[in-house]
Amino acid sequence: MITIKDLARAAGVSPATVSRALNDSPLLRAETKACIRRLAIEFGYEKNELARGLVTGTSGAIGLIVPDITNPFFADVARGVGEAARARGYGVLLCTTEGDPVLERSHMHLLRRKRVDGLVLTSATADDPHLQDLIRAALPFVLVSRLVRALDAPFVVGDDRHGARLAVEHLISLGHRKIGFIGGPKDVQPSQDRMEAYQEVLAEHGLPLHRRWAVFASFAQEAGRDWGRTLLSQNDRPTAIFAANDMIALGVMEAAEELGLTIPGDLSLVGFNDISYASLPRIQLTTVAQPTQEMGRIAAEHLLGAIERGRQRRLARILRPRLVVRRTTAPPAR
Amino acid sequence: MITIKDLARAAGVSPATVSRALNDSPLLRAETKACIRRLAIEFGYEKNELARGLVTGTSGAIGLIVPDITNPFFADVARGVGEAARARGYGVLLCTTEGDPVLERSHMHLLRRKRVDGLVLTSATADDPHLQDLIRAALPFVLVSRLVRALDAPFVVGDDRHGARLAVEHLISLGHRKIGFIGGPKDVQPSQDRMEAYQEVLAEHGLPLHRRWAVFASFAQEAGRDWGRTLLSQNDRPTAIFAANDMIALGVMEAAEELGLTIPGDLSLVGFNDISYASLPRIQLTTVAQPTQEMGRIAAEHLLGAIERGRQRRLARILRPRLVVRRTTAPPAR
């Protein structure tokens, strides 16, 4: 592996000069610079960022922590993060927690050993213990689609309350009065907000709020299937279900098929996020769309700004969701 | 940020001893080791892997290059790679090329500057120029679902020919005689193999091979939609289509809906890969399943083995695909 010393020898200058040429230092004659650069290319020189990092105290990489990269929501975020990072020449270290706090912890350590310059977090719970560590260590981070109210940490989220309102009001305007809700985990903010807004809207319209029609579960298809079965097997079943994300909605779709219920004939269904699954032919899920990739991009750009500026700035970006009406919602059967 | 020197001072030993304690060197008294380790935890010490990498010539990270992380196929691979890497304490640098050779090139450079210890490549074309560079640089790599015949490079692939046979023979056994094929890019091996096997099977069964029913396209839903429209608008249209991957198949499904053709009534459809989309309710795509996540895991494990052993070994793993019959295939209408 060729180093600046090799280049220095070949060019008949000192290593320092080579370093300056490669970093485009202004106090260097244009010719020397050009000559050295030409040599670098000719030799196939690649700067050693480990060495550079050691002296500058930066690594040129950020960490991205997601629960599950095979969930299209997080894949979209990852894509946005990746684009922003590449645009600035940063690398992205991807970590998958599978919702396991132990794994999350071990990944945090890995990333800190690797001296990442910052973190994008998509899996923080409402009372995440790691965040305090990060703040103490002055390691910049941005939360995506997660909000930790106690902490005043930088975040990019969708307006979950507004999004949930859109969904429930859409169902009500179609004439539904018996509307169920299947939420994500109880301890994450989007899940909580969507539940609260759901309850609010029902109350505003004087609709009954049945405990057994509204549950917290998890952001997974299986959860949707299982709770869908439960909700739809009741004697007095809801005519519409608002699912806290699209994966849950797909699970409900499965459950409905099993039970012989047609959508939207017997059951209207609304999801959240508008992941790529939702617009598939035959699925055509009505859902609340969030600009997911954009969220990743914004988060990473803010993070990189904070890193290069050397200090954290506030970020409280709330993106407006919009309702995408497809073919899983219709007036209730009479 | 606290260093081994700090620990050394606190423990009243030399930095070298601390280093040995942390690396679990056998030639160190158990007590000293324990004492130092206790201190390290107490101080919240995190080893600086940049510094370590500088002296050992390793970075403890591997690069993963995928065309598109939002494609569930590559997300699955990424998951497998991530698991294997984590199990050995390695980090994964994720790079997304979006099929752009320029981006791919720039990512390769980024990864080499970061001194990754090895690469998992999922987007190599049959005549990729980068691979020669990697070999020359003695940087280990493994190809996933891509095979470069000219090179004798380590790879993990599915048996594409066999998989394609399964698909086409399934259609023939249902009674189809007019079978179309929509392939991926012309210059990648899986795409080529699937096309060849498709043609072989048709020939073996004495079925006509219409040029206009078999095309190379790209591994994307839009390609499936566009070519699906083309194939299905012909006067003498195929009664079945074998798509070179599931994304293409979904596109064909779209096209069929547009044209008012029902599946499997008017058209039978088989995909490839069994991505998560395929088993969704209502989609229920008949497809050739590959153990995608497993492929990523195997690739990463081999790679890490090669890295730690210090020399590349051969790897020519061909995983057996299997046909998953769901609801998009049936005998042709008569």
Added chain:
DNA sequence: TTGTACGCGTTATCAG
């Protein structure tokens, strides 16, 4: 405008 010299945090090679 360029060169010298030092240090970043760690590991490895010697001595002891």
Added chain:
DNA sequence: CTGATAACGCGTACAA
């Protein structure tokens, strides 16, 4: 068993 000491490759004050 442990301690000095010298690298690893680069950036940067300071000197020239």
